[in-house]
Amino acid sequence: MKPSQRSEVPGFQVMSILAKIDSLRAQGRDVVSLTAGEPGSGAPPAVNRAAALIHAQDTVLNYSAALGIRPLREAVAAHCVDWYGAEVDADRIAITTGSSGAFMLSFLAAFDVGDRVALARPGYPAYRNILASLGIEVVDLDCGPEVRFQPTVELLEDAVAQGGPIAGLILASPANPTGTMIGREELDSLVAWCREREVQLISDEIYHGITYAEAGAETVAAREASAGPPSPGVSALELTDEAVVVSSFSKYWGMPGWRLGWAVLPEHLVDPISRLAGNVSLCPPHGSQLAAVEAFSTESMAFAASQVEHYAAARQQVLDRLPELGWGEVAPADGAFYVYAHIGEHLAQFRDAQAYCQAVLEQAGVAIVPGTDFDPVAGHEWVRLSLAPGPEAVARGLDRIVAFHRG
Numbered sequence: 232m233k234p235s236q237r238s239e240v241p242g243f244q245v246m247s248i249l250a251k252i253d254s255l256r257a258q259g260r261d262v263v264s265l266t267a268g269e270p271g272s273g274a275p276p277a278v279n280r281a282a283a284l285i286h287a288q289d290t291v292l293n294y295s296a297a298l299g300i301r302p303l304r305e306a307v308a309a310h311c312v313d314w315y316g317a318e319v320d321a322d323r324i325a326i327t328t329g330s331s332g333a334f335m336l337s338f339l340a341a342f343d344v345g346d347r348v349a350l351a352r353p354g355y356p357a358y359r360n361i362l363a364s365l366g367i368e369v370v371d372l373d374c375g376p377e378v379r380f381q382p383t384v385e386l387l388e389d390a391v392a393q394g395g396p397i398a399g400l401i402l403a404s405p406a407n408p409t410g411t412m413i414g415r416e417e418l419d420s421l422v423a424w425c426r427e428r429e430v431q432l433i434s435d436e437i438y439h440g441i442t443y444a445e446a447g448a449e450t451v452a453a454r455e456a457s458a459g460p461p462s463p464g465v466s467a468l469e470l471t472d473e474a475v476v477v478s479s480f481s482k483y484w485g486m487p488g489w490r491l492g493w494a495v496l497p498e499h500l501v502d503p504i505s506r507l508a509g510n511v512s513l514c515p516p517h518g519s520q521l522a523a524v525e526a527f528s529t530e531s532m533a534f535a536a537s538q539v540e541h542y543a544a545a546r547q548q549v550l551d552r553l554p555e556l557g558w559g560e561v562a563p564a565d566g567a568f569y570v571y572a573h574i575g576e577h578l579a580q581f582r583d584a585q586a587y588c589q590a591v592l593e594q595a596g597v598a599i600v601p602g603t604d605f606d607p608v609a610g611h612e613w614v615r616l617s618l619a620p621g622p623e624a625v626a627r628g629l630d631r632i633v634a635f636h637r638g
Contacts, residue, residue: 240360244604248588252598263628264598264620268407268568270485271620272538275531278486282522292517297509299326299493300520306527307493314439317468323496325504326515330437330479330492334361336511337475337494340503341431342367346398349390351382353571353606353613355407355435370397373608380409380562380571381417384424391428400425403435404464405442405566408605408615412442412565415465422470432474434467437492440483440535442566443543464566473497482568483535484526489519542568545618545625555633558614568618571602577636583611595635597628 245267252262273279285292298304304321311319327333334357342348344366350358351374359369372386382402391397402421404413413421425432440463467474479492496504508514525531549570553561559575574587581587584601592598602613618625 237364237366240364241356243356243360245600248592248598248600251592255592255596260596262592262596262598263624263631265617265625265628266598266600268482268617268619269487270482270538270568271624272485272534272541274486274489275484275526275534277525277528277530277534278484278522281525282518285518285521290518290521292521295514295517295520297505297514298324299515300517302524303520304493306524307495310527311466311468311495314463315466315469317466319468319495323498323501325494325496325501325508326520327492327494327508328512328515329481329487329490330435330477331357332490332508332512332515333475333477333479333492333494334358334433334435336504336507337433337477337496337500338362338365338367339507339511340500341433341475342398347394347396348399348401349382349387349397350401351380351403351406352608353380353408353602353610354401355403356604358401358435370394371608376560376562380406380411381413382421383417384420387421387424396428397430399431399433401433401435402467403437405438407438407567408569408571408600408602409562410438410564410567410569410571411562412464415469418465418467419470422467422474426471426473432467432471434474434476436464436466436476437479437482438567439464439466439478441539441542441568443539443546443564468495475500480523480526483539484531485535485538486519486523486526489523490516491519491523541621542618544622545620546570548622548625548629549616549618552629552633555636556629557636570616570618571605571613572616573613578612584614585611588614591632591635595631597631597635599628599632 248266252264255262303326304324307324308319308321311317347368347370348362349370349372352371362369370390372382374380467476476495481487557576559573562571564570574584577587588599588601600615602610
């Protein structure tokens with residue numbers, strides 16, 4: 232007996248590093264973890280109160296409808312209007328087990344074995360690994376600094392010319408690991424390209440709301456001096472109703488352990504995804520759904536917005552100390568809560584980013600992530616630092632990394 236070929240996908244190094252952190256802490260080591268995208272704040276207090284009330288009232292938690300409870304689907308629809316001015320029928324909204332569930336269901340419903348699906352490199356590794364496990368061909372778009380680490384029509388045309396038609400395009404804005412965002416004009420061009428070629432667009436908007444600057448405002452100070460807060464990000468919902476738009480409660484609302492996300496679906500995928508969901512996962516967690524309705528309350532939205540200010544402060548700390556860190560090129564961190572940086576001068580001492588991260592963890596007690604998870608070609612020279620733990624943790628981590636470099 233042997234495992235299936237589809238299971239032969241790389242593990243997510245972040246999870247391995249988290250296990251190493253647990254081991255070091257069990258030995259009494261003080262480790263600053265700047266690894267996973269786990270907001271340190273937790274859920275908005277109003278959501279926690281709603282969850283406590285559910286249990287205090289002995290609410291019976293059973294299966295829900297495959298695509299989620301109606302009140303939560305309607306709340307997401309109202310949120311789409313509030314943030315994007317996009318009218319979305321609640322029947323097109325699927326509540327899922329995290330954004331991961333949304334990606335799995337969307338890939339299953341939209342693509343067949345052998346289809347070619349394009350995505351940016353560097354990018355979130357689960358896209359690549361889920362697609363590969365389903366027998367779908369991953370088409371890498373080499374998105375370097377010259378295109379701000381985001382796909383372009385020109386890169387897509389090259390991919391088609393070299394390998395033939397593609398069936399899908401996955402976008403992420405703000406992106407993980409780079410934090411870069413796609414502007415309205417660029418997104419409009421990509422949407423039009425997909426429409427003309429009948430390519431299924433899947434837009435990952437999980438980090439919407441976690442943005443730091445309006446166009447041209449490169450610092451937090453400039454953002455604060457500008458009129459109003461930054462936009463949550465340009466949504467594909469503003470430009471088309473044919474895209475799958477994926478989001479989650481994990482990031483902006485600080486609820487990763489609640490395992491709750493959603494997808495806004497084009498009409499042609501609503502019934503297929505409903506049928507798949509009923510077989511694959513039955514339904515999202517019922518208790519999480521009931522409490523998550525409160526995530527869209529005025530109190531909860533204000534709380535979530537306040538946490539973005541903490542990420543912004545942590546981001547600025549990293550940017551201010553780049554000369555001390557000795558890192559090289561840094562991706563423009565427009566949004567999300569990561570800084571993706573080339574390790575620069577440290578390549579002379581360490582063979583690659585994995586060795587560098589291991590040394591920083593073992594000798595300085597700070598955990599950051601090598602870029603190999605996100606870019607199997609060039610990621611061995613890059614690292615990702617998470618801002619999600621907040622400015623105090625980031626400041627302690629930076630102090631330790633700088634001291635480590637100084638010997």
